[in-house]
Amino acid sequence: MSDSAKKYTIAVIPGDGIGKEVTPWAQKALEKAAEGVAEFDYENFDLGAERYLRDGAILPEEEEERIKKTDAILLGAVGDPRIKAGILERGLLLKLRFDLDQYVNLRPSKLYKGVTSPLANPGDIDFVVVREGTEGLYCGAGGAVRRGTPNEVATEVSINTAYGVERVVRYAFQLAMKRRKHVTLVHKKNVLVNAGDMWQRIVDKVAEEYPEVSHDYLHIDATTIFMVSNPSRFDVILTDNLFGDIITDEAGAVVGGVGYSASGCINASDEYPSMFEPIHGSAPDIAGQNKANPTAAILSAAMLLRHLGFDEAAAKIDAAVEADIEELGSTTRSTDEVGRDILARM
Amino acid sequence: MSDSAKKYTIAVIPGDGIGKEVTPWAQKALEKAAEGVAEFDYENFDLGAERYLRDGAILPEEEEERIKKTDAILLGAVGDPRIKAGILERGLLLKLRFDLDQYVNLRPSKLYKGVTSPLANPGDIDFVVVREGTEGLYCGAGGAVRRGTPNEVATEVSINTAYGVERVVRYAFQLAMKRRKHVTLVHKKNVLVNAGDMWQRIVDKVAEEYPEVSHDYLHIDATTIFMVSNPSRFDVILTDNLFGDIITDEAGAVVGGVGYSASGCINASDEYPSMFEPIHGSAPDIAGQNKANPTAAILSAAMLLRHLGFDEAAAKIDAAVEADIEELGSTTRSTDEVGRDILARM
Numbered sequence: 306m307s308d309s310a311k312k313y314t315i316a317v318i319p320g321d322g323i324g325k326e327v328t329p330w331a332q333k334a335l336e337k338a339a340e341g342v343a344e345f346d347y348e349n350f351d352l353g354a355e356r357y358l359r360d361g362a363i364l365p366e367e368e369e370e371r372i373k374k375t376d377a378i379l380l381g382a383v384g385d386p387r388i389k390a391g392i393l394e395r396g397l398l399l400k401l402r403f404d405l406d407q408y409v410n411l412r413p414s415k416l417y418k419g420v421t422s423p424l425a426n427p428g429d430i431d432f433v434v435v436r437e438g439t440e441g442l443y444c445g446a447g448g449a450v451r452r453g454t455p456n457e458v459a460t461e462v463s464i465n466t467a468y469g470v471e472r473v474v475r476y477a478f479q480l481a482m483k484r485r486k487h488v489t490l491v492h493k494k495n496v497l498v499n500a501g502d503m504w505q506r507i508v509d510k511v512a513e514e515y516p517e518v519s520h521d522y523l524h525i526d527a528t529t530i531f532m533v534s535n536p537s538r539f540d541v542i543l544t545d546n547l548f549g550d551i552i553t554d555e556a557g558a559v560v561g562g563v564g565y566s567a568s569g570c571i572n573a574s575d576e577y578p579s580m581f582e583p584i585h586g587s588a589p590d591i592a593g594q595n596k597a598n599p600t601a602a603i604l605s606a607a608m609l610l611r612h613l614g615f616d617e618a619a620a621k622i623d624a625a626v627e628a629d630i631e632e633l634g635s636t637t638r639s640t641d642e643v644g645r646d647i648l649a650r651m
Numbered sequence: 652m653s654d655s656a657k658k659y660t661i662a663v664i665p666g667d668g669i670g671k672e673v674t675p676w677a678q679k680a681l682e683k684a685a686e687g688v689a690e691f692d693y694e695n696f697d698l699g700a701e702r703y704l705r706d707g708a709i710l711p712e713e714e715e716e717r718i719k720k721t722d723a724i725l726l727g728a729v730g731d732p733r734i735k736a737g738i739l740e741r742g743l744l745l746k747l748r749f750d751l752d753q754y755v756n757l758r759p760s761k762l763y764k765g766v767t768s769p770l771a772n773p774g775d776i777d778f779v780v781v782r783e784g785t786e787g788l789y790c791g792a793g794g795a796v797r798r799g800t801p802n803e804v805a806t807e808v809s810i811n812t813a814y815g816v817e818r819v820v821r822y823a824f825q826l827a828m829k830r831r832k833h834v835t836l837v838h839k840k841n842v843l844v845n846a847g848d849m850w851q852r853i854v855d856k857v858a859e860e861y862p863e864v865s866h867d868y869l870h871i872d873a874t875t876i877f878m879v880s881n882p883s884r885f886d887v888i889l890t891d892n893l894f895g896d897i898i899t900d901e902a903g904a905v906v907g908g909v910g911y912s913a914s915g916c917i918n919a920s921d922e923y924p925s926m927f928e929p930i931h932g933s934a935p936d937i938a939g940q941n942k943a944n945p946t947a948a949i950l951s952a953a954m955l956l957r958h959l960g961f962d963e964a965a966a967k968i969d970a971a972v973e974a975d976i977e978e979l980g981s982t983t984r985s986t987d988e989v990g991r992d993i994l995a996r997m
């Protein structure tokens with residue numbers, strides 16, 4: 306360790322299922338890439354299904370406060386079939402995204418050389434989805450009356466604010482300036498007229514400040530078509546929380562599987578730590594079998610490094626991953642083999 | 652016309668853009684297929700963008716009353732770039748679906764022989780999406796405060812009732828009994844916990860009445876992945892209004908384009924007429940150029956016939972379409988050429 310290396314604390318939340326298998330590799334990649342430029346202290350958090358089943362805790366306040374004091378978070382995956390859907394997702398993963406005001410959910414999609422896309426003619430795929438992370442249908446508003454009776458009514462409320470939309474729109478345009486300078490707003494404004502109209506107005510307004518960036522609009526349904534028929538048309542896709550969730554999984558599929566897709570839940574105002582995670586879930590069907598691909602988790606470590614300003618260290622990971630996929634992407638390897646292979650190239 | 656032919660009144664709403672070009676072919680196919688078994692009177696409705704721009708009318712009450720008295724509706728497409736998004740969609744298309752209580756939005760997806768799917772290994776694709784049509788985020792609940800200011804808040808409310816969900820769930824299980832006996836519920840119950848939980852409970856309850864039908868559950872995001880990686884896993888997909896909108900467009904893409912995808916907005920209690928339409932939109936970019944593929948519209952005429960009980964007549968259309976696609980699906984033809992070719996085979 307050089308004396309000039311900066312010190313950071315990283316919260317590590319492996320979570321559930323394959324999250325526990327891939328996160329150690331993300332951590333190792335982080336460590337190796339940052340050698341000599343940054344020094345990381347890790348704080349491990351035992352959060353997720355096992356903990357919940359053991360003592361009922363999901364995200365105790367004291368632990369959340371400690372997480373808030375770290376510089377960044379590495380997360381694996383959350384969700385377990387033994388636990389009712391929503392409990393861990395809402396109580397842990399979404400609670401962190403919301404409480405830490407991680408309003409930019411950044412999800413790059415790239416078709417790597419060596420990966421076989423399920424598409425016949427994928428073309429060059431290289432876009433980023435900027436998904437709003439703290440509003441919309443994810444805010445947990447809604448409820449039910451007469452639950453379990455024939456007269457039950459259940460509601461879900463999407464809350465969208467100009468404040469919340471404008472900051473993520475601005476982020477998307479700034480990002481587009483560093484890329485191919487095109488933003489596609491994705492929504493369903495012909496049906497969700499209140500929220501859609503607000504998104505469109507704010508995009509039109511912010512776009513005036515970025516005359517070099519062109520922008521267009523697609524309905525979410527049409528977007529799912531282009532994602533299959535012409536994914537290379539996209540540069541920056543800007544969308545809300547739910548549509549972003551949906552379109553990034555489809556994007557993962559067209560670039561050959563969510564095993565290659567990393568994401569950052571970013572608090573772009575740096576008030577709280579940002580969180581980096583593969584977009585895949587806990588995959589209970591293959592958990593514990595040393596089968597999961599750790600590449601997405603390792604790429605999320607690169608996003609973490611870039612977020613902290615260590616572009617060169619991040620580039621080391623990216624290059625190792627690219628080389629690994631190009632050479633060995635089509636082979637069947639265990640979690641540990643892929644992890645070791647990538648590390649060996651760094 | 653034989654004396655025993657039954658008489659029906661069909662409302663025809665060509666609507667906007669390519670809707671005007673493809674609907675006449677649907678009507679011709681209907682006419683030809685039903686020769687000798689049913690007699691159709693057509694009532695044409697001048698509704699859509701042109702009408703709205705001319706006299707401001709979207710769906711006048713008197714016209715809606717006349718539509719309600721018909722036996723079925725053939726619709727083209729609705730939407731025009733000159734008109735603010737949502738006005739015609741909400742005021743005409745969705746108003747009909749809701750007022751006529753068309754709670755089953757039925758959308759079959761099939762990969763026809765002769766069609767090149769954009770997927771590398773599509774496999775056998777043959778499933779039906781049963782999309783709820785009268786609830787969810789489509790009900791138009793929501794609003795905005797402080798519109799146009801930095802403090803604007805816009806909401807969209809998804810309303811879901813046990814009454815509305817149970818009837819469409821039941822429809823899906825009945826349909827599955829006539830098919831490969833598998834229902835996949837698609838939702839996002841790990842986030843939309845109120846509505847998702849209700850859907851799942853009702854599915855579990857209704858499933859007990861159909862012990863031969865197996866069922867599983869997928870999140871909407873995961874569904875977009877399987878739609879690309881393994882679409883043949885699906886038989887009956889059961890989902891809400893918004894998720895159904897999204898997944899059927901993606902399904903259209905994987906079977907080679909929405910040009911082959913028809914849909915029925917069905918009032919399964921037969922209180923009001925059901926409505927049949929291609930799932931594609933008005934496609935303003937190619938409107939008026941005799942380029943749009945009328946196949947989806949023609950297939951929607953077959954769905955109409957089947958709905959009225961004329962299975963043989965419907966099968967004539969389906970067979971002509973299948974043969975046409977197998978032989979000529981890969982050629983470039985005008986709207987009228989495709990229409991004539993299909994009619995010629997009937």
Ligand SMILES: CC(C)[C@H](C(=O)O)[C@@H](O)C(=O)O
Binds near residue numbers: 394
């Ligand atoms: C696990 C779930 C709550 C989460 C989401 O919907 O955001 C996941 O699908 C994702 O995309 O990160």
Ligand SMILES: CC(C)[C@H](C(=O)O)[C@@H](O)C(=O)O
Binds near residue numbers: 496526745930
């Ligand atoms: C035009 C639009 C309102 C409509 C919908 O969202 O239902 C269309 O996309 C469809 O799928 O029929």
